[in-house]
Amino acid sequence: MSQPVAKVSLTGIKPTGEPHLGNLIGAIRPALQLAEQYDSVYFIADYHALTTVRDPELLRHYSRSVAATWVAAGLDPRRTTFYVQSDVPEIFELNWVMSCVTGKGLMNRAHAYKAARDRNVEAGEEPDAGVNMGLYNYPVLMAVDILIMESDVVPVGRDQVQHVEYAADIAGSFNHLYGKSYSFKIPKAVVPEVGTGQTLPGLDGRKMSKSYDNTIPLFLPENKLKKLVRRIPTDSTPVEDPKDPDGSPVFQILEQFAPPSAADVVADTRKRLEQGGMGWGELKNVLFEVLNTELTPLRERYDALMEPGSELDTMLAEGAEQARERAGRVLTSVRKAVGISK
Numbered sequence: 001m002s003q004p005v006a007k008v009s010l011t012g013i014k015p016t017g018e019p020h021l022g023n024l025i026g027a028i029r030p031a032l033q034l035a036e037q038y039d040s041v042y043f044i045a046d047y048h049a050l051t052t053v054r055d056p057e058l059l060r061h062y063s064r065s066v067a068a069t070w071v072a073a074g075l076d077p078r079r080t081t082f083y084v085q086s087d088v089p090e091i092f093e094l095n096w097v098m099s100c101v102t103g104k105g106l107m108n109r110a111h112a113y114k115a116a117r118d119r120n121v122e123a124g125e126e127p128d129a130g131v132n133m134g135l136y137n138y139p140v141l142m143a144v145d146i147l148i149m150e151s152d153v154v155p156v157g158r159d160q161v162q163h164v165e166y167a168a169d170i171a172g173s174f175n176h177l178y179g180k181s182y183s184f185k186i187p188k189a190v191v192p193e194v195g196t197g198q199t200l201p202g203l204d205g206r207k208m209s210k211s212y213d214n215t216i217p218l219f220l221p222e223n224k225l226k227k228l229v230r231r232i233p234t235d236s237t238p239v240e241d242p243k244d245p246d247g248s249p250v251f252q253i254l255e256q257f258a259p260p261s262a263a264d265v266v267a268d269t270r271k272r273l274e275q276g277g278m279g280w281g282e283l284k285n286v287l288f289e290v291l292n293t294e295l296t297p298l299r300e301r302y303d304a305l306m307e308p309g310s311e312l313d314t315m316l317a318e319g320a321e322q323a324r325e326r327a328g329r330v331l332t333s334v335r336k337a338v339g340i341s342k
């Protein structure tokens with residue numbers, strides 16, 4: 001019997017900030033696990049980031065840094081097709097074709113655009129104030145990312161599910177018009193169950209997020225990591241008093257981040273906090289040690305990949321070549337189907 005062809009799993013990563021612990025636990029690790037069961041295609045969505053990142057140096061930096069992060073965290077470019085979106089010009093040609101089969105009404109209803117309008121109206125501004133066409137057309141480009149690689153499943157966070165549904169809709173419109181000649185595969189969103197199903201808290205106890213400026217960046221040098229952990233706010237409960245571990249972001253980060261090999265450290269720490277006799281300072285030392293042990297090998301790999309001319313360049317160049325081959329096949333069929341080429 002011949003081997004069944006593996007299903008394609010594709011996801012895009014928008015390079016808009018310095019990766020943090022929440023991203024590693026909530027997005028990177030689950031996506032890497034999923035990659036093992038699929039023909040996986042992961043890419044850096046740099047042109048999507050351009051809708052918001054206006055500083056060219058910063059965009060270049062984030063794109064490289066996010067790519068290096070995924071490789072440092074374990075992405076294996078021999079198993080996963082890994083590339084930067086802007087290295088695949090076929091995407092942008094198909095983007096035009098797909099805009100021509102996409103209803104404007106569909107874009108009007110997209111969550112991100114609607115949220116921007118609602119914010120404007122609430123603030124008494126013009127509804128479209130500050131909305132660029134990139135933000136408006138964002139779902140079409142994302143649909144193209146997905147469709148051009150013939151994706152079956154798209155692992156995304158909940159906020160992105162509508163975009164994947166849009167990709168299915170847009171594929172449907174194309175298939176309806178040109179299906180006799182070429183049909184896109186209809187993709188499906190999958191929302192990975194995040195490890196423990198929890199959201200990692202940030203330094204202030206709210207969800208760890210760039211937007212709250214409360215993150216632990218993944219690749220801080222050791223001394224900066226130590227300083228950051230020390231600065232996590234705590235109350236003034238005396239060392240000898242019992243403490244509630246579940247009410248402390250320091251403990252929660254420790255519990256969610258610690259690997260199985262540190263399970264007894266976590267259990268012991270919980271007990272000592274509950275009994276009294278362990279101060280916040282000591283708890284922070286425990287957290288720092290666990291973080292540093294886990295992150296040091298990643299940081300070393302990341303630093304090496306970030307060097308100009310590192311092997312990351314070769315990986316991404318090879319990835320782009322593979323991606324262009326896949327995309328080129330689809331684009332050739334589409335050009336024929338719509339009447340641009342013979």
Ligand code: ADP
Pocket residue numbers: 022023024025026027156157194198199200201202207208209210211
């Ligand atoms: P941020 O909130 O910092 O802007 P993003 O929205 O860019 O992060 O998130 C990218 C991915 O990382 C998302 O898929 C999300 O599920 C995951 N993620 C971000 N923050 C956390 C967190 N605190 N806990 C768990 N997962 C997270």
Ligand code: TRP
Pocket residue numbers: 010011012013014045048141142145146154155156160163
């Ligand atoms: N819009 C996604 C986000 O903000 C990033 C993205 C771009 C993407 N293209 C994609 C995700 C294709 C999945 C598939 O996170």
